[in-house]
Amino acid sequence: MIILKMAFRNIFRQKRRSLLTVLMMAGGCFLFSFFQGLSDGTYRNIIDMFTRARTGHIQIHKKGYLDKPSIYTTINNHNRIGSKINDLPYVQSWAPRVYSSALGFIGKKTSGVRIIGVHPMKESQTTRIKQKIKKGRFISDTPFNEVIIGAGLAKILNAGIGDELVLISQGADGSIANELFKVIGFAGSSNDPSERMNCYMHIETAQKFLELGGRVHEIAVVLSDLEKSRYTANLIKTALNDSSLDIDPWQVVEKDFYRAMLADKKGSNISIFIIMIIVAVGVLNTVLMTILERTKEFGVLRALGTRPKNVFFLIVLETGFLAIISIIVGEVLGVLVNYILSIHGIPYPSPIEYGGFVIDKALGMVSIKSIILPPVTTIVTAILVSIYPAVRAARIIPVKALRTN
Secondary structure (H helix, E strand, O other), X not given: OHHHHHHHHHOXXXXXXXXXXXXXXXXXXXXXXXXXXXXXXXXHHHHHHHHHHHHOOEEEEEOOOOOOOOOOOOEOOHHHHHHHHOOOOOEEEEEEEEEXXXXXXXXXXXXXXXXXXXXXXXXXXXXXXXXXXXXXXXXXXXXXXXXXXXXXXXXXXXXXXXXXXXXEEEOXXXXXXXXXXXXXXXXXXXXXXXXXXXXXXEHHXXXXXXXXXXXXXXXXXEEOOHHHHHHHHHHHHHHHOOOOEEEEEHHHHOHHHHXXXXXXXXXXXXXXXXXXXXXXXXXXXXXXXXXXXXXXXXHHHHHOOOOHHHHHHHHHHHHHHHHHHHHHHHXXXXXXXXXXXXXXXXXXXXXXXXXXXXXXXXXXXXXXXXHHHHHHHHHHHHHHHHHHHHHHHHOOOHHHHHXXX
């Protein structure tokens, strides 16, 4: 208890040095919290944007479809599957889809087309495809021979609202599918590569055109919390108990993006590591200077019978107290700045368009990582750095220390 009191009082003896040390550690804690919150917030915003734009947080396919898409690899009972997953925790909505490749004609213009059959009401509740309609209107709830095409595809085909689009494809029964469709809208912008080949139609229209009956290729699931994607995917697997289905979270569906995100996060972690190294070196330098200046003081303590371990703990506790003060300052600033950035963000010099949506700012986030990791890292770093100076102080020989100028 006496060592504890001495350590606390000692940090106020050299107020200027203590203040500089606190500012250094608080700055490191703040920067750690700031970068962590900015990274978590920005990626959460991007992930939420593209998962709600089209992919969903979880996708259900017939086994092997994701690796090798085929018109024949279908799910037969999507309504029964949907009714089972509706009652699971975190499941907000789901939507069935049909996919196929086709050849599209308008006048003398021809292009490859990707048919996407969607359920208008369920798709609107699940993703933001409806919000991507830049011109025209969304698909009617009643199935008609009408389509929405990507703005890039419309540019290739020189299409206008009301034009007739001829689609030729292969039916699931082996027949040649050939039908006329009315263009009722354009999705995305002409610069959006994700909508360059897309052709949306009512799912029942697509099923009839492709001779699929009531079968679908995909069920997209959106959750109330995207952080629960892997957990909820496992819940769905347990609830369905069907080995013929692949149930994958967005990390698997969008594995290329997920890997790129992890690689970028590693780069951010390296930056944070460098910041903490700089802070650690600064703290080590300060504590060593303190030991050199207080050599006689430690000599007196040893001469009065203070045990080496008590001198050791005295130095460690002093550094620990400074670290705690630094953490309080750094955490308050970090949480405040991250909260402000979660609302206002940092505007990008040039907006980025992805999947038909514009990302114009980097958003912060008050996450568990940004609250817990910075203080833990700061105090652990401070304690570790103080061990060497503390050992050096504990080994001081009283006679030599008292003779030191």
